[in-house]
Amino acid sequence: MMNWIIFSPEFYFLLVSTVFLCLSMMRRIKPEQLYFTALVLASVGVGVCLACVRLTGDLFSGTYRIDLFSQVFKVMLSMGLFLVVCLCTELEGIAKRHHPEFYFLLSACTLAMMMLVSSVHLLTVYVALELSSYSLYTLVFLRKGRDRGVDAGLKYFLIGASASALMLFGFALLYGSIHVAYLVEILKILPKVLNRPVVIIALILLLTGFFFKLAVFPFHFWAPDVYESAANQVTTYIATASKVAAIAILIRIVALAGDGSAYLVHMLVTLSIVTMTIGNLAAVVQKDFKRLLAYSSVAHAGYVLIGILSMSQAGYSSAIFYALSILMMKFTCFLVLVKVSDDGRNLDIEHLAGLHRRSPILAMALMMALFGLAGIPPTIGFTGKLLIFTAAMQKGYFMLVLIAMINVVISLYYYLLVVRAAYLLEPKEQLPELQVPGSIKVLAGLLIFGMVAGGIFPQYIIELSRTAAMTLM
């Protein structure tokens, strides 16, 4: 007898997607009503996930596992959805008639990612990953006006499809060589057979699918174009929730390798260094704010890999902590972006000029988020980096940490350029004060508080992520 209570977050989001699917067939619903429905449903979703955080169990003949690791990520994902919905008051980037579909795809994608973080069988991993990818492809296409959405959506789709083909090939090779598909059993067998080339190749191919999601070199080319061309809210979702899910599944897969083989570690070290360096160097020359954030996401994928490749409990827990910090910091940046570009257009960095006068609270939130991304204390971003670097140092990767720190300095340069735009530059023509609703001000204030509190009092989150990482080993 299966205990269906533990499946309730997924049930709930399935229900939410069904509601929006039905709404999309009704032609007369107003955007405001849709927005409030989505807001209420998403906030209840956070509550449901929080209520289920301590549940454990297995479902579907052991292919689906509910443990603290998956539940923590489900909370993060539902928070990501809720935060993105908060930004949808003026959904200017998407045609009015597509609004119900937008919410439907968003909740379907969240559902898929929740399934992804709980999957412990190769097949469920694949199915969940594809479900989330296809929702995202369509979301990118939804951008209103001209053909830019179609262009980027196609690019996203093509790279994504090739990555998932490679991943499927990796699954086949792995299954062919060790004859098991349950991750738990792979965990038992894999460390012993890691010296066989075919297994290493299978593992590397298998990881490509997740590298694509996380935008790790060489699968990062989609990121800047997709970020730029998708509607602002969709980009927010890709940069926050989708990254969190990718980190989760990557941790789960890499944790299979136990202490790891030298080949695997070398590959991950190389990828991490190349990814963060490319991301940071490319970000330096960007003019468009979303492209800059895209490359900074690439760089952050590199930092997260450092935690993951440490292949220790400290490493995995640091990656979990970092996922939460990315969610908060990136979202804060996008919050400012969405509110400044009130008509849904793309935003150049210089369009932030005069923000400190137009809306002091947004400017401050932006500054804190950027300093957090640059890893400056006392923000949550610094604590995340400290945990990651400590984990890597415990494994003796001194050079890797040093290279990462040099990258941090490079990244500081372009983050400072954004701060400069917000605090120093004056707009060419006089711009009126931004009309920021009180709720958004409160949200920005809460985010600032959260980022600082996470940096100064990280104790609880650290403990939580440690316990979550323990369930993996």
Next chain:
Amino acid sequence: MPIAYAHFPYLSSILFSCVAGLLIILFIPEDKKDAIKWVSAVCSGVTLLLSAYLFFAYDKTQGGLQFVEKYQWVPSLGISYYNGADGFGLPMLLLTGIVFFTGVLTMWELETRVKEFFALIFLLVSGVFGMFMSMDLFFIFIWFDVSLFPMYLLIAVWGSTRKEYAAMKLTLYLLAGSALVLPAIIYLVVKSGFHTFDLVALMHPGTFTPFQQKFAFILLYIGFGILAGVWPFHTWSPTGHVAAPTAVSMIHAGVLMKIGAFGVLRVGIFLCPEGWQYWAHLMALLAVIGIVYGVFVGLSQTDLKFVIGYSSVSHMGIVGLGLATVTVEGLNGAVFQMFAHGVMTALFFSSVGYIYDRTHTKSIVELGGLSRTMPVASGYLIVAALTGIGVPCLASFWAELTVFISSFKVYPLYGILAVCALVVSALFMLRVVQRTCYGPPKERFAHLEDVSFKLGIPRMILVSVIVIFGLFPDVMLNMIQTASIPFISGLP
């Protein structure tokens, strides 16, 4: 959970009054400029009083760490909130209090974006105070970085002369320094095997192998040294000083550069004494190059603030030379020099700032005859210049003397070079004074007002501190000795 809580938490109160000042300022409306300034003055005054009280309440016969506050912060990582004051930290706390209070008073005439300015200053100074009192590596690093990043906005918004370039250069240089410090700290914590960031626990002899000490020390030395203006990593400092507004220059040259030297002492030398002895000769070499280089480059400058900027490089070289001698006198002199130089540059920038605000020029070619039109203002400038040269009965004389005596014993050649450089520095300081204060008075400066009594208060405080510690150097030296003698005698 309190571990030691036997007394009033003075050290935390200093931090608390900074943070309280910051929060109060954030909630005062932008247009109530006077209220903001008064809040800043009161809160910074409280920090000055507290740090002065601690300086005199410290029990010198007992020595060691006093006023200790320790709380577990993140037990799973071994991080604790651990504050303490010893003979090295207290002079620095006093210095920070003095420079902070006088800096706030100096900026009384500020009119643009007042709220943001004072809020950022408070953030910066809370980092500085925290750095000087913390005994936990994690917090030392946090405070170190907190004191750095407000500098970008402070210089870029309120500065002058290529301010954006200078602000960006400064921030990147200093953060590059912290990019070396953080790996070194993590390296030491991980290698110790103690699973703690507690500085006192890690200081236990034999914790680190000689190789680990040498390796970590050089990273810490360069990382913190960038902030201390060690040659050849000093180039951010003159451009930064020149571009920064007056109070920021004061805090920056007066206190922030000391954070670098103090970091080398507190983290590098305390944790890696063998690495310190191993690299001491390199430190001495770089320090002497800095002393000589700063003097000669300063000689050819025409911008008043550049002159002070390069003299700072030279004076911080003296600190470096003192640290490199590995002797009690060297440490005494180095810490005393940090204090004396801090007060002196604060006075220097404060008086130059006053002159610049009135005449709108910092070029010593355009200035002249100020002693006729502004006798008091030029008086302050002259006192600062004389302190810079090291005239007896002023604080930095004793500091420089102690360093030179010890360096003659250990590195005779470098000692001679440094003393010669000091003679040349007398030449360049006097040249500045002569060009700006004497000579025929310029017509267009004739109408300018002199320093009023109210605006003169911060400068008077600085001058009196210089004179008091010049007349009674024992007050300071006895304090520093309580830390330096046990430390040197405890060396392997």
